[in-house]
Amino acid sequence: MATANDRAVLQTIFNPSTPFGDIPGLDEDEDVQQEEEEAFAPELLEQVRDLELQGVSAAESGDVSAALERFSEAIRLLPERASAYNNRAQALRLKGDVAGK
Structure with missing residues (x-):
């Protein structure tokens, strides 16, 4: 199960020239914590x-x-x-x- 944060990290790895602010899901720390707490x-x-x-x-x-x-x-x-x-x-x-x- 990949979280939004995992997907954002992979996006950064595979597209290193993308500015951080343009990576979908990178600023979703609260959502990631909630997903982990549920899982x-x-x-x-x-x-x-x-x-x-x-x-x-x-x-x-x-x-x-x-x-x-x-x-x-x-x-x-x-x-x-x-x-x-x-x-x-x-x-x-x-x-x-x-x-x-």
């Missing part, structure tokens, strides 16, 4: 979001290994949610692992 158990979703925030904080402070652990845990808990996969891919890229191994 996933609220307690589990909150736990996964917290893990992702911890991962982002770890990556920003330079601890990419800890970030990867948090993102992988979020994926293990809720594999149907795309956000943690994207965050893990970005952390792997920061680590220099563009192949994702």
